[in-house]
Amino acid sequence: MGKLSCNYYLNEILLLLTVLLFHFSSQPATCGFIVKCLPGFQGPLPFVLETGYVGVGETEDTQLFYYFIESENNPRDDPLVLWLTGGPGCSALSGLVFEIGPLGFQSQEYNGSVPNLVLRPNSWTKVSSIIFVDLPAGTGFSYSRTLQQGDWKAIHHAHQFLRKWLIDHPGFVSNKVYIGGDSYSGIPLPVVVEEISNGNEAGFQPRINLQGYLLGNPVTNPPKANYGIPFAHGMGLISDELYESLQRNCGGEYVNVDPRNVNCIRDIQYFQKCTSGINGVHILEPVCEFALRKPVEISWRRSFAYKTRAVLESHLAVPTLNCRTYTYYLCGHWANDPDVRKALGIREGSIGKWQRCDYGMNYKYEIPGSLEYHMNLSRKGYRSLIYSGDHDMIVPFLDTQAWIRSLNYSIVDDWRPWRTNGQVAGYTRSYSNRMTFATVKGGGHTAPEYRPEECFAMFSRWISDRPL
Incomplete structure (x- = not known):
């Protein structure tokens, strides 16, 4: 142990x-x-x-x-x-x-x-x-x-x-x-x-x-999260040929790749290019802004062979109304309203701006x-x-x-x-x-x-x- x-x-x-x-x-x-x-x-x-x-x-x-x-x-x-x-x-x-x-x-x-x-x-x-x-x-x-x-x-x-x-x-x-x-x-x-x-x-x-x-x-x-690539293949996001090449060159290990394995790295880069326009939280939904600043790279996410644009947005932006994440934007306005805080019993001066998710907090994994x-x-x-x-x-x-x-x-x-x-x-x-x-x-x-x-x-x- x-x-x-x-x-x-x-x-x-x-x-x-x-x-x-x-x-x-x-x-x-x-x-x-x-x-x-x-x-x-x-x-x-x-x-x-x-x-x-x-x-x-x-x-x-x-x-x-x-x-x-x-x-x-x-x-x-x-x-x-x-x-x-x-x-x-x-x-x-x-x-x-x-x-x-x-x-x-x-x-x-x-x-x-x-x-x-x-x-x-x-x-x-x-x-x-x-x-x-x-x-x-x-x-x-x-x-x-x-x-x-x-x-x-x-x-x-x-x-x-x-x-x-x-x-x-x-x-x-x-x-x-x-x-x-x-x-x-x-x-x-x-x-x-x-x-x-x-x-x-x-x-x-x-x-x-x-x-x-x-x-x-x-x-x-x-550390063993090697299932993003098989999932993407099963969902028709990558070709049979790429998947077979990934299996052959990476041997099923898509996370802790030997930097000398240039063929595997090449295939993973191509996989990332193929899936970069996909919303990872739900592959059928559009890629939308999250109304969040780009969080620090989170350690458990480092273990995945891809990054999700829907989660890791590069700047603060307002989602469009047809995006699911627009209600996240509304939630921020609601929770930061003084009357809402009073109704919820929030102690004055206890926190600053409320955030739906604080990915930049000082946290030990x-x-x-x-x-x-x-x-x-x-x-x-x-x-x-x-x-x-x-x-x-x-x-x-x-x-x-x-x-x-x-x-x-x-x-x-x-x-x-x-x-x-x-x-x-x-x-x-x-x-x-x-x-x-x-x-x-x-x-x-x-x-x-x-x-x-x-x-x-x-x-x-x-x-x-x-x-x-």
Whole structure:
């Protein structure tokens, strides 16, 4: 296990000391209130929204902001989901309004007023309560006196956050709990689940009724991410001849290429030229501006054999109205409106300009892969749902299928279509370790943004322990 495991056990000891500190504290450091109305939404909210902060760290120098939405069905019995948006550095608001929450933005030209919010009919809060937390610190509305963030700190903070939140919300202590997330969350999230499990076994209070986890389009083993090229070939983006030449000259290794292998490098350069006009987050969608400055090169992205122009835009620009990313632009105006901040309870002076994703944050990528944690969680018997939008070239479904196969668990429900409204919505397979894999037909990175109805059906069946 080597250096990673030594670091892991050291961090476990540090976690134990930190959790004990807040376990014996008589005053849980939480601050939340109910939001009844939001600028941009007509009338009172038709669901329960609570926002607030939870202090984490030994001196609570980190304040994590959250949005909590009660289940619109039966909040006392329905599961509780802690949702970790990827990035790292993407705000929880992004997951709420673009993926699985009950609100979204009306796509209309910005005129200087507060952008309009509309209800999203396929919100996962129809069947579960969800906590969307801005993590790591420095993301969204969370803030900290410590600038340096990283995988391990985010993991410990997520664990502390949830236990403290439950102390302040004792009515949810008995609810079944799942940890969910997508994209880069595929690295820290399985570790968060394991730490919560270990904390339960160590007697930490309150005990979390942990049942499992779910991940969409998850980054898992970046150094082995050699599936962008086979995916592109299967989708008809490169020719048979180029693919055969890549296989012959690169031997299946498209990431850590020997610089002396000039034939492989030549083929990869041609591959990049062929796919440079493709939107990697969804290959059928147009390449649009992201309304973001070009982020620093992110270490886990270095492992891929291509870069995605839709993510790595070179300058700040306003997307056109027909682009999906135009609503990202509206979201920035909404979240930076003073009346919105007041309605959400944002502490004055705590942060400057809100960003949907801060790719330039000071972040340490400390965990090279999460496969061993999936293995540990499988041995402990936790349920899991792993799903992939099948038009995502950032984290292709081929990569996800490969690491799931590498776990070597037997198949209990073989590959078959799953349906919504009588139509095929994707394909699924289940394993003896209680893991379910599903593709979402027509989904991108990440799937619920592109196929909300299908993803809601998938989630609602799985969370109620029904077959897809």
